[in-house]
Amino acid sequence: MHLKIVIIIFAILLLLPSNIMANDSALVSSQLDALNLSSFIKEGENYTKESFSEIDINKLLNSAVSGNINNKNLYKTILILLGKEVNLGISTLGKILIIIVIHSVLKNISENIGNNEVSQIAYYVEFILIVTLAMSNFTTIIESIRESITNLISYINILVPILLSLIVTTRKCSKCKYYTAYYFICNNIYR
C-alpha cells in the first residue's frame, strides 16, 4: 500500500510542470547556436513576413526562452489582421447588395414584358450574371484561404524540427502535451 502511494506521488511529481527560465543571454545564445535554430527561424520568417512584418521571430524566441515575452505586439498584429478580414467581408457584402439592387430593377423591367420565352431567356441571362459576380468574390476568398493553408502547412513543417530538437534537449519526452508533436511527425512521415 505504502509503495503504491510512493509511486503515485513520484508519478505526480514527474508530471508536474517546472518552468525554469534562462537569465544568462550568452548561455541562451550559445544553446541556440548549438541547436542550429537560427536557420529554421530564417526559413520561417519567409512565411511570417507578409502577416507579421513588425515581429522579429528571433527576438520573440529569445524573449520566450528568458521568460520576458511581450505578447502585446503579437495581439495587436492579430487584431489588425482580423480588422482587414472583416473589412474585406463587408466590401463583399456591399457588392452583393448592389448586384441585388441592379437585379431587382432589371427583373421589374423583364416582368413587364410578359411571360413569353424571350423574356424568360433574358431573365436567365441576368441570373447568370448575378451568379458570376457573386462567385468572383468567393473565388478570391477561396484562393486566399488556399494560399494561407499552404503557408500554414509549410510553417508547421519548419516548426517540427525545432520542436523535436527542443524536446530532445530538454528531455521531457514523457509529458503529455508533447504528444501532439509526435502526431505531427507521424503524419508527416505517413504523407
Added chain:
Amino acid sequence: MLTTLSNKSGIDSTYLSIILKITGIAILTEFAVSICNDSGETAIANKIDLGGKVIIISISIPIIVALLELIIEILP
C-alpha cells in the same frame, strides 16, 4: 445611375451594357411578336421569336464564358 453604381462597386460595366441590350431586345421582340399575333401572322411571329432568342443568346455569350471560366478557376 446603374453605371455609377457598377463603377462604385467595382463591377465590370460591359456586363451591365450587355444586360441592358438583352432587356431592350426582349422588349422589342415581345412587342413585334404581339403585333404579328394580333394581325393574324403567327408564322412571322414565331420567326421573330426565334430570331430574338438567337440574338439574346449570342449577345449573352461573354457572360456565359465568364461564368465557365470562374468555375474552371475554382476547380483544383
